[in-house]
Amino acid sequence: MKKTLFDKVWDSHVVHKIENGPDVLFIDRHMVHEVTSPVAFLGIKSRGIPVMYPERTFATADHNTPTINQHLPVKDPLSANQLKALEENSKAHGISYWGLGHEKNGIVHVVGPEYGITQPGATIVCGDSHTSTHGAFGAIAFGIGTSEVEMVLATQCIMQQKAKSMRINVNGKLGRGVTSKDVALYVISKLSTSGATGYFVEYAGDVFRNMTMEGRMTVCNLSIEMGARGGMIAPDEKTFEYIKGREFTPVGAAWDTAMEYWETLKTDEGATFDKEITFDAADIEPMITYGTNPGMGIGISNGIPMAEAVEGGVSTYKKSLQYMAYNEGDNMIGKPIDFVFLGSCTNGRIEDFRAFASIVKGRKKADNVTAWLVPGSHKVESAIKEEGILDILHEAGFELREPGCSACLAMNDDKVPAGKYAVSTSNRNFEGRQGPGSRTLLASPLVAAAAAVTGKVTDPRELMQELV
Amino acid sequence: MAYDKFNILKSTAVPLPIENVDTDQIIPARFLKATERKGFGDNLFRDWRYNPDNSPKKDFVLNDPTYSGQILVGAKNFGSGSSREHAAWAVYDYGFRCVVSSFFADIFKNNCLNIGVLPVQVSAPFLEKIYASIEADPKTELVVNLPEQTITLSSTGESESFDINHYKKDNMLNGFDDIDYLLNIKENIREFAKDTPL
Numbered sequence: 001m002k003k004t005l006f007d008k009v010w011d012s013h014v015v016h017k018i019e020n021g022p023d024v025l026f027i028d029r030h031m032v033h034e035v036t037s038p039v040a041f042l043g044i045k046s047r048g049i050p051v052m053y054p055e056r057t058f059a060t061a062d063h064n065t066p067t068i069n070q071h072l073p074v075k076d077p078l079s080a081n082q083l084k085a086l087e088e089n090s091k092a093h094g095i096s097y098w099g100l101g102h103e104k105n106g107i108v109h110v111v112g113p114e115y116g117i118t119q120p121g122a123t124i125v126c127g128d129s130h131t132s133t134h135g136a137f138g139a140i141a142f143g144i145g146t147s148e149v150e151m152v153l154a155t156q157c158i159m160q161q162k163a164k165s166m167r168i169n170v171n172g173k174l175g176r177g178v179t180s181k182d183v184a185l186y187v188i189s190k191l192s193t194s195g196a197t198g199y200f201v202e203y204a205g206d207v208f209r210n211m212t213m214e215g216r217m218t219v220c221n222l223s224i225e226m227g228a229r230g231g232m233i234a235p236d237e238k239t240f241e242y243i244k245g246r247e248f249t250p251v252g253a254a255w256d257t258a259m260e261y262w263e264t265l266k267t268d269e270g271a272t273f274d275k276e277i278t279f280d281a282a283d284i285e286p287m288i289t290y291g292t293n294p295g296m297g298i299g300i301s302n303g304i305p306m307a308e309a310v311e312g313g314v315s316t317y318k319k320s321l322q323y324m325a326y327n328e329g330d331n332m333i334g335k336p337i338d339f340v341f342l343g344s345c346t347n348g349r350i351e352d353f354r355a356f357a358s359i360v361k362g363r364k365k366a367d368n369v370t371a372w373l374v375p376g377s378h379k380v381e382s383a384i385k386e387e388g389i390l391d392i393l394h395e396a397g398f399e400l401r402e403p404g405c406s407a408c409l410a411m412n413d414d415k416v417p418a419g420k421y422a423v424s425t426s427n428r429n430f431e432g433r434q435g436p437g438s439r440t441l442l443a444s445p446l447v448a449a450a451a452a453v454t455g456k457v458t459d460p461r462e463l464m465q466e467l468v
Numbered sequence: 469m470a471y472d473k474f475n476i477l478k479s480t481a482v483p484l485p486i487e488n489v490d491t492d493q494i495i496p497a498r499f500l501k502a503t504e505r506k507g508f509g510d511n512l513f514r515d516w517r518y519n520p521d522n523s524p525k526k527d528f529v530l531n532d533p534t535y536s537g538q539i540l541v542g543a544k545n546f547g548s549g550s551s552r553e554h555a556a557w558a559v560y561d562y563g564f565r566c567v568v569s570s571f572f573a574d575i576f577k578n579n580c581l582n583i584g585v586l587p588v589q590v591s592a593p594f595l596e597k598i599y600a601s602i603e604a605d606p607k608t609e610l611v612v613n614l615p616e617q618t619i620t621l622s623s624t625g626e627s628e629s630f631d632i633n634h635y636k637k638d639n640m641l642n643g644f645d646d647i648d649y650l651l652n653i654k655e656n657i658r659e660f661a662k663d664t665p666l
Contacts, residue, residue: 015660016653020633024650026660036552047647052657055666078501097607129551129575143575147582147646155650157657160578160631193488194545197574227548229505229574256664293488293548312544316487408576409550411498418520419569430492430549432515 002271004165005234006200008264009140013123015157022159028122030152031108034064034086035411036127041089041152051153054094058117061086061099062107064411067374067401070100079412093153106377106403109133109345113217114379116246120235120262127153130345130427134224135232136216137239138265140200142230146260146291147155163229164198164274167267169205172281172416177461179355181347181425181444183207184222185287187279189297192311192408197227199275202267207281208233213242214351221346222427225294234266245411287458289429289442292320296429300447300459316345324430324439325419332441332457339422340371340452341434342445343401344408347425348376350383359394359449359463365397368456373398374406396453410435423451471584471602473643477566477612479623480537482529483602488538489542490549491576495558497550508554510562527645530562534606541598547576556580566612566626568619581636582646588612597621602653 003011016024033039037059043050051057064079073079084098090097098104104111109130112118120138125131127149134141148158170183188195201223208216217232223231240262243249250258285299298304304321306328307314321328326335342356353375365371373393375381381403384390390400407414410428410433416422418437425448429440443451443462446460453463499511517528524531540559546569547555556579559567566586580587590598601608601621609622614637620627632640639645650657 013664015657018635021633024657026651026657026664028664028666035500039505039553042504043647049651053661063497073656075592076501082501082503127551127553129549143551145551145556145575145579145582147553147579151647154647155654156661159646159650160637162575193548194571194573197545197571224549227545227573227605231495250665258665293490313487318544319486374495411497411500428490428492428549430490432496434490436496436498436515436520 002268004267004271004273005138005202005232005265006140006165009121009123010162022161024159025123025155027115027152027156027158028056029124031112031117031124031126031131032057032086032149033108033126033128034061034082036146037089037149038082038085039146042148042155042387044154044329047154048281049154051093052093053156057095057155059086059090059097059119059351060108060111063405063409064401065100065404067372067404067406068423069412072388074100086093093463106379107345107348107405109221110348110376110380113137113245116243116249119243119249119258120239121265123304125158130221131230132230133217133221133345135212135220135223135230137243138232138235138262140232143224147244163200166196166199166201166228166275167273168201168203169276169278170281170444171205171208171278172320173324174206174207174281174284176463177286177446178284179444179446180211180218182284182287184219184295185289185294185442186284188222188294189287190227190279191226191295193225193293193295194227196223199230201231203231203233208459209236212351213238214349217349218346222294225427235262286444286447288447290324290326290332292323292429292431294427294429294442296320297442298332300332300457304328304332304333314439316373333459335457336421337423337430337441337451337456338368338370338420339416340369341374341407341422341426342448343372343374343376343406343423344426345376345405346427347399347445348380353380353389354387355445356449357389358465359446359460360396361392362451363396363453365452368455369452371398371452372401372407374401375401375403392422407434409433410438423448423457471645472565474565474584474586474614474640476614477538478609479539480607481539481541481568481598481602481610482535482537483541483599484529485543485599486546487544489546491547491552491555492549494547495552500552500554505557507561509559509563512558513560514657522561537608538563538565540564540567541595541602542567543568543595544571544592545652546572548573551575553583555577556583557630560585568595568598583642584640586614586640587613590619590628590630597626621649659662
C-alpha cells in the first residue's frame with residue numbers, strides 16, 4: 001500500500017489502536033513552556049505519579065518573559081510566579097530547563113530546531129498551536145491542550161484520531177520580494193482559517209523544495225492558521241545539512257541509522273491524499289492582512305475586498321473591518337501605521353533579521369513608528385551581532401530587544417495600545433491579540449521593514465536594492 | 469482529572485452567532501498567567517464582555533439577562549487559533565457544559581472533550597433553527613442526549629443527531645479520562661519506547 005509521509009510517521013508511532021476511537025500515539029519529544037504546563041504538572045502531582053520519560057521533555061520560558069532587562073527580577077508577580085513554577089517543576093522532575101537568562105533560552109519553536117531536538121520522522125508536541133513549525137523537518141508536530149501535556153508527562157503518549165491528509169503544492173518561481181511568509185499568507189487567504197481543519201498538510205512542489213529550512217519553518221508554523229492540525233515537508237539534503245552537528249542530533253553510527261530511516265521519509269509515488277490543492281507561485285505578491293483573522297489577507301497592491309465577494313458571513317466580515325476601522329475597497333498601500341514588530345516563532349530567526357536589515361540599511365526609522373525587534377532566541381541574537389546586522393539596525397535608529405514571544409501575544413509589557421496599528425511578522429491578527437484594542441497587519445519581515453522606515457504600508461519592492 | 473459525567477442535558481441556551489470565534493476572544497492571553505485551574509470563567513469573552521474600565525458592555529449576550537443556560541450556541545469555526553485549554557476551562561468554569569456549532573476548530577474540540585464539555589456539531593440549517601427558536605423564545609430549552617447522540621429543540625420537537633467516537637462518548641458518560649486509560653497500558657508503552665531512540 002502506497003503511503004504518504006504523514007502515514008509513515010504516524011503509523012510507526014501508534015502504540016495501540018482503539019476501535020471506533022483514537023490511536024494511542026507515542027511522542028518522541030515534548031516541549032513545554034510556562035503558560036500551558038503548570039496545571040499539567042499539578043495534575044500528575046495530584047495523581048501521585050512521576051514523569052515517565054523526563055529526558056524526552058524540554059522546557060523553555062518564552063511566552064511570559066520580558067524583552068528588556070532580563071537580568072533583573074521579573075516585575076509582574078503573576079508572570080514571575082509562572083516562570084518560577086516552570087523552573088521548579090522542571091527541576092523536580094529532571095527535565096532540561098532553559099529559563100530566562102540561560103544561553104539556550106528562546107522561543108520554544110526556535111530553540112527546538114537550533115539545538116537539534118527537532119528531527120525528521122519524530123513525533124513532537126507542545127502545549128502551543130505553533131508546534132507545527134517543526135514539521136519543516138519532516139516531523140509530525142502539533143499543538144496540544146494542557147490535559148494532553150499531562151498525558152505526555154505521565155505516559156509519553158496522547159490519544160488522538162488520525163487526521164485526514166491534504167497536499168498543498170506550490171510550483172514555479174517566487175517573484176521579487178515574495179517570501180515564505182507571503183506564500184503561507186496567500187495559501188491561508190485562499191483556504192480560509194478553517195479550510196484545512198481536520199487535515200494534516202504536506203507541502204510539496206518546487207517553491208518549498210527551493211526554500212531554506214527557516215523558510216520552511218515559517219510555512220509549517222502557519223499551518224494551524226488555516227485550521228490544519230499541522231504541516232510537514234519531506235526532509236532532503238537541506239534538512240540533513242541543517243541538523244548535522246547540533247547538540248541533540250545523533251552522531252557516528254546513530255547518525256547512519258537515523259539517516260537510513262530519514263531517507264525513507266517521503267510520500268510514495270501514487271499515494272493518495274484526501275484533498276490536494278495546487279497553486280502557482282507567479283500569482284503570489286507580498287501579502288498583508290487587513291482584518292481580524294489570518295485568512296483576511298491580500299496582495300499588498302490590492303484593495304480590501306467587498307463584503308459580498310467574501311465567503312462566509314457578511315456581518316462577521318463587517319464587524320471585523322469595523323474593528324480595524326477600514327472600509328471595503330480601501331487600498332492598503334499608504335495606510336498609516338504606529339508599531340512594527342519583528343519577531344515570533346513565525347519570523348524571529350536570523351534570515352528574518354537579515355531581510356529586515358536589507359531594507360532598513362542606509363535608511364532611518366520613521367518618527368511615528370515604535371519598533372520592537374525581538375530575536376527568537378539568544379542564538380539568533382548572537383548571530384545578529386556577529387553578522388553586523390545590529391550595527392545596521394542601530395544606524396537606522398532601531399534597538400534590539402531580548403528573546404521571547406513578546407508582542408506576538410502580548411502577555412508581557414510589549415502591548416500595542418488600543419486603536420493603534422502594528423505591522424507584525426507574527427502569526428495572528430485576532431482582535432486584541434497584541435494588546436486590548438490593538439489592530440494587527442500581518443506581513444513578512446520585508447513588508448515590516450518597509451513600513452518601519454516609511455511609517456505607512458509600503459510595497460517593499462520599491463525599496464529593495466536592484467539586483468546586480 | 470476525572471470530570472463530571474454527562475448524560476442528558478436539558479437547558480436554555482445562550483446564542484453567539486459570530487463566525488471564527490478564536491480562543492483569544494474566549495480568553496485573552498493576559499489572563500493565562502495562573503498556575504492553577506480556577507477562576508477562568510470570570511474572564512470568559514473578557515474584551516467582548518467588559519469595557520476597558522471593567523464595566524459590562526450592555527449589548528454583549530452574556531450581559532443580557534434574557535439569555536442564560538448551560539449550552540453555548542456558537543457559529544462556524546468556533547474555537548480557532550491558540551491551543552490554550554484555558555479557553556475550554558473558561559467555558560466550563562462559567563457554567564457551560566455543552567457548546568453547539570456548525571463547525572469546530574480541532575484543538576478546541578479536543579480540549580473540550582478532555583475536560584467534560586460536550587462539543588455538538590450540527591448542520592448549518594439546524595444551527596439556524598436553533599437561533600430562530602431562541603430568538604422566538606429565549607426560555608426555550610434544548611435537549612442534548614449523549615446516549616442517543618441527539619440534540620432536540622423542545623419548542624418544535626425537531627431533532628438532529630451528532631457524531632462522537634465511541635471511546636470519547638464512553639468517557640463522557642462515565643467521567644473517565646485518558647490518563648487512566650493510558651496508565652493501564654503503561655507496559656505496552658514501555659515496550660514500545662525501548663525500540664524508539666530519543
